[in-house]
Amino acid sequence: MHLFDLDYSKLRALKLLRRSDGLSRVELADALHLNKATITALTADLLRRQLVVEAAPQATGRGRPRTQLSIYPGAAYAISLYPLAGERASLDIVDLRGERIHNRILEFRGQDDLEALPARCAAMFEQAIAESAVPRERIRHAGLVLPAPVDHRRGIVHSWPFDPKQRAVAVAPLIAERLGMPVTLDNRATVIARAEHWFGTEGERDNFSMVALLELGMNGARYCAGQMQIGYNGMTPDFSHVKIAFEDGRPCFCGGSGCLGSYASAHAILTAWAGSEGSSQDVWRDPHGAFSRVVQAARAGEERASSAFAMAGKALGTAIAGHINEHDPGRILVVAAQQDMLAFIEADCFATIDRQTIPALRQRTSIDFRTIEESVYWKGAAALALEALYAGKVL
Numbered sequence: 001m002h003l004f005d006l007d008y009s010k011l012r013a014l015k016l017l018r019r020s021d022g023l024s025r026v027e028l029a030d031a032l033h034l035n036k037a038t039i040t041a042l043t044a045d046l047l048r049r050q051l052v053v054e055a056a057p058q059a060t061g062r063g064r065p066r067t068q069l070s071i072y073p074g075a076a077y078a079i080s081l082y083p084l085a086g087e088r089a090s091l092d093i094v095d096l097r098g099e100r101i102h103n104r105i106l107e108f109r110g111q112d113d114l115e116a117l118p119a120r121c122a123a124m125f126e127q128a129i130a131e132s133a134v135p136r137e138r139i140r141h142a143g144l145v146l147p148a149p150v151d152h153r154r155g156i157v158h159s160w161p162f163d164p165k166q167r168a169v170a171v172a173p174l175i176a177e178r179l180g181m182p183v184t185l186d187n188r189a190t191v192i193a194r195a196e197h198w199f200g201t202e203g204e205r206d207n208f209s210m211v212a213l214l215e216l217g218m219n220g221a222r223y224c225a226g227q228m229q230i231g232y233n234g235m236t237p238d239f240s241h242v243k244i245a246f247e248d249g250r251p252c253f254c255g256g257s258g259c260l261g262s263y264a265s266a267h268a269i270l271t272a273w274a275g276s277e278g279s280s281q282d283v284w285r286d287p288h289g290a291f292s293r294v295v296q297a298a299r300a301g302e303e304r305a306s307s308a309f310a311m312a313g314k315a316l317g318t319a320i321a322g323h324i325n326e327h328d329p330g331r332i333l334v335v336a337a338q339q340d341m342l343a344f345i346e347a348d349c350f351a352t353i354d355r356q357t358i359p360a361l362r363q364r365t366s367i368d369f370r371t372i373e374e375s376v377y378w379k380g381a382a383a384l385a386l387e388a389l390y391a392g393k394v395l
């Protein structure tokens with residue numbers, strides 16, 4: 001999404017107002033580094049569109065009392081769909097402040113058929129809207145999260161992990177046509193970063209990078225100057241195919257080799273361990289159970305399991321060091337679906353980052369490891385729709 005300066009300032013103003021209990025025009029102008037005339041025009045537009053309301057000024061002792069501006073939560077609502085394990089999906093409706101107004105867990109079967117997906121998702125959106133108390137016309141944007149590389153700008157899924165032979169499908173426009181509202185599409189790692197920025201600890205930061213180690217796969221995302229970084233072609237980033245080996249690298253499902261995801265994901269750890277264990281079929285029948293077994297093996301000091309985790313840590317550290325050296329993001333957050341994943345890779349990962357990052361940048365980069373909380377998923381999907389609403393494309 002490309003925003004012109006004033007649109008960008010409006011997005012930032014709305015985010016600041018959302019995080020606060022109310023701000024005066026002077027406080028907003030200071031925070032946004034804007035002059036009085038610009039902030040007057042900007043807030044007039046937000047008031048006109050009824051995204052923001054003014055509270056009567058309160059006397060605070062000295063000086064002239066200032067009018068407080070705050071988000072009007074009922075101005076618009078956003079709906080989101082996030083696929084969960086076990087052929088289910090979380091459907092959530094949030095108000096303009098991001099408060100969850102409605103939540104429903106619905107069955108989400110037949111995800112392997114990409115062509116049928118738009119109709120299926122539209123029906124689930126419709127069901128949640130019908131069940132909620134929010135007037136339909138107030139729901140102004142839908143966010144959809146899919147486990148695939150997506151063209152975020154055009155809402156196209158280019159390849160589908162459940163069936164790689166399927167052709168690209170313009171999922172978001174097809175759902176938008178059925179629902180009669182704009183639909184924004186994103187992938188899983190990207191919305192975890194959105195959740196951290198909108199609801200989590202990274203709310204005050206306009207710049208940070210995130211690496212997400214998911215149940216099996218992995219990916220990354222980056223916020224820069226308060227906006228999610230989307231590529232020239234509209235594609236969400238794919239950190240798992242960053243190359244960490246250029247000779248004799250492990251093969252990757254993308255067709256290349258030496259990709260980070262072939263070393264640092266839970267899938268890669270299981271592959272390395274199962275190959276040597278000689279029971280790969282058992283592993284893929286129940287990968288989650290198998291991950292528990294590889295953790296137990298590592299805990300018991302079994303060499304193959306320990307070295308699979310060590311390799312994952314070194315690979316991730318190498319890729320993160322490369323990312324810091326290239327982009328200077330200032331902040332890296334590594335999140336994982338499994339607590340044990342972090343515990344077993346953290347030491348090797350940090351040691352590699354410390355060794356491979358340019359010292360001047362390493363000193364200035366904060367890095368945290370954290371387990372993914374379940375609520376991050378709906379929050380991220382909601383943030384996806386909220387961000388589109390705040391950016392002013394539909395209000």
Ligand SMILES: [Zn+2]
Pocket residue numbers: 240241252253254255256257259
């Ligand atoms: Zn790859």
